[in-house]
Amino acid sequence: MRGVLMTLSETSDVKANRLSSADYADNFSDIHPPLTPHEALVEADRCYFCYDAPCMTACPTSIDIPMFIRKIQAANPVGSAKTIFEENIMGGMCARVCPTETLCEEACVREIAEGKPVKIGLLQRYATDTFMEREQPHPFARAASTGKKVAVIGAGPAGLSCAHRLASLGHDVVVYEAREKAGGLNEYGIASYKTTNDFAQDEVDFILQIGGISIENGKALGRDVTLDQLTADFDAVFLGLGLPGVNALGLEGEDAAGVVDAVDFIGVLRQAEDLSQLEIGRRVVVIGGGMTAIDAAMQSKLLGAEDVTVVYRRGQEYMNASLYEQELAQTHGVVIRHWLMPSSLNVSGGVLTGITLEKTELDTGGKLVGTGELVTLDADQVFKAIGQTPDAGPLAGGSIELEKGRIRVGDGRRTSHPKVWAGGDCIAGGEDLTVVSVEDGKTAAESIHKALMA
Numbered sequence: 001m002r003g004v005l006m007t008l009s010e011t012s013d014v015k016a017n018r019l020s021s022a023d024y025a026d027n028f029s030d031i032h033p034p035l036t037p038h039e040a041l042v043e044a045d046r047c048y049f050c051y052d053a054p055c056m057t058a059c060p061t062s063i064d065i066p067m068f069i070r071k072i073q074a075a076n077p078v079g080s081a082k083t084i085f086e087e088n089i090m091g092g093m094c095a096r097v098c099p100t101e102t103l104c105e106e107a108c109v110r111e112i113a114e115g116k117p118v119k120i121g122l123l124q125r126y127a128t129d130t131f132m133e134r135e136q137p138h139p140f141a142r143a144a145s146t147g148k149k150v151a152v153i154g155a156g157p158a159g160l161s162c163a164h165r166l167a168s169l170g171h172d173v174v175v176y177e178a179r180e181k182a183g184g185l186n187e188y189g190i191a192s193y194k195t196t197n198d199f200a201q202d203e204v205d206f207i208l209q210i211g212g213i214s215i216e217n218g219k220a221l222g223r224d225v226t227l228d229q230l231t232a233d234f235d236a237v238f239l240g241l242g243l244p245g246v247n248a249l250g251l252e253g254e255d256a257a258g259v260v261d262a263v264d265f266i267g268v269l270r271q272a273e274d275l276s277q278l279e280i281g282r283r284v285v286v287i288g289g290g291m292t293a294i295d296a297a298m299q300s301k302l303l304g305a306e307d308v309t310v311v312y313r314r315g316q317e318y319m320n321a322s323l324y325e326q327e328l329a330q331t332h333g334v335v336i337r338h339w340l341m342p343s344s345l346n347v348s349g350g351v352l353t354g355i356t357l358e359k360t361e362l363d364t365g366g367k368l369v370g371t372g373e374l375v376t377l378d379a380d381q382v383f384k385a386i387g388q389t390p391d392a393g394p395l396a397g398g399s400i401e402l403e404k405g406r407i408r409v410g411d412g413r414r415t416s417h418p419k420v421w422a423g424g425d426c427i428a429g430g431e432d433l434t435v436v437s438v439e440d441g442k443t444a445a446e447s448i449h450k451a452l453m454a
Contacts, residue, residue: 156184412447
């Protein structure tokens with residue numbers, strides 16, 4: 001019925017210490033416990049070691065999956081890890097956060113035949129964790145020095161992947177990172193229960209063992225260094241800027257207490273030393289349909305929120321978050337509602353009390369339209385997770401062609417500037433996946449090396 005307004009009582013309840021210390025520890029423990037050596041051997045035995053393996057084709061970094069699993073089967077997890085690192089130096093993190101259910105495991109022959117794929121992600125974690133826990137010598141040695149210097153902007157997955165491959169090829173690399181820690185998305189943007197025990201920093205330390213890489217933290221492009229300066233001082237530059245901005249709802253009251261950027265929320269949670277000190281609402285609404293929305297919703301629930309609802313303007317089939325991640329959130333009590341878009345924020349005395357949403361549908365032309373029917377949800381907090389935006393400001397005057405605000409790249413991730421390459425989600429067509437960013441960095445590094453050695 002059009003124009004109907006359904007309203008619940010308006011309250012506000014945001015506080016810390018909702019749970020016991022034991023509950024916090026349990027809720028934010030590793031959501032996917034690692035395989036034991038015996039479990040890894042049993043799982044490795046399930047692999048058919050396919051010729052022209054579809055799982056390998058589905059991997060953005062082209063890891064030789066049958067080979068690394070065969071080495072686990074042969075009780076050689078260290079050798080297995082080396083096979084993984086040859087194509088993906090961040091194989092440990094990707095084993096934790098990759099949506100394997102829509103990549104390698106979805107393509108697995110056993111998934112197609114039985115609906116039960118080989119647990120490739122967990123096997124990859126078993127191998128890489130074994131390697132790193134045994135404090136093995138770094139698996140790669142640097143080539144002879146080329147005398148060339150490359151600047152990398154951003155110490156996220158794309159930047160670190162690029163830096164490592166360049167260093168292994170004999171180039172000296174300086175990484176400029178705006179934040180106080182390296183790691184980018186892996187350090188600040190991934191749900192805490194997916195990567196525990198400061199693994200992101202352990203992986204950064206592992207990558208730097210190659211040598212030839214220095215990181216300068218607190219150095220932002222456009223503020224502390226300029227692109228013109230870098231192209232003059234270095235032989236090449238790689239841009240792994242990420243997406244620093246967050247889309248706004250565009251509603252009155254968006255600056256009210258209780259309206260929060262989901263990206264900032266996840267970043268604060270990731271850096272918190274004491275989870276009990278983090279304030280969370282009793283009733284939380286998350287706007288969005290991607291992984292950031294699901295991560296924010298899940299972590300709200302784990303922090304003690306009683307009612308957590310994700311609202312998305314289209315149907316489930318349009319959500320960017322994988323079905324697996326959606327179902328995981330739902331098993332933890334998160335409610336996902338579709339075909340709803342924000343209409344107004346309900347604010348009293350500068351404090352959020354709820355959000356009104358309009359029901360949506362597709363018209364005959366397939367365009368999303370509002371129906372006029374309104375639904376109001378009480379909310380102590382509303383998290384905005386409706387996409388991140390690029391910032392082209394630091395690139396001004398640098399002769400870098402853009403496409404819808406993102407950096408346009410060609411073969412080898414080379415930009416319109418002859419000395420500049422780019423990768424990760426800052427490029428046109430870039431994806432918000434660690435594994436894709438790693439591949440971008442690796443591809444750009446190979447292209448930079450070819451150009452510098454020509």
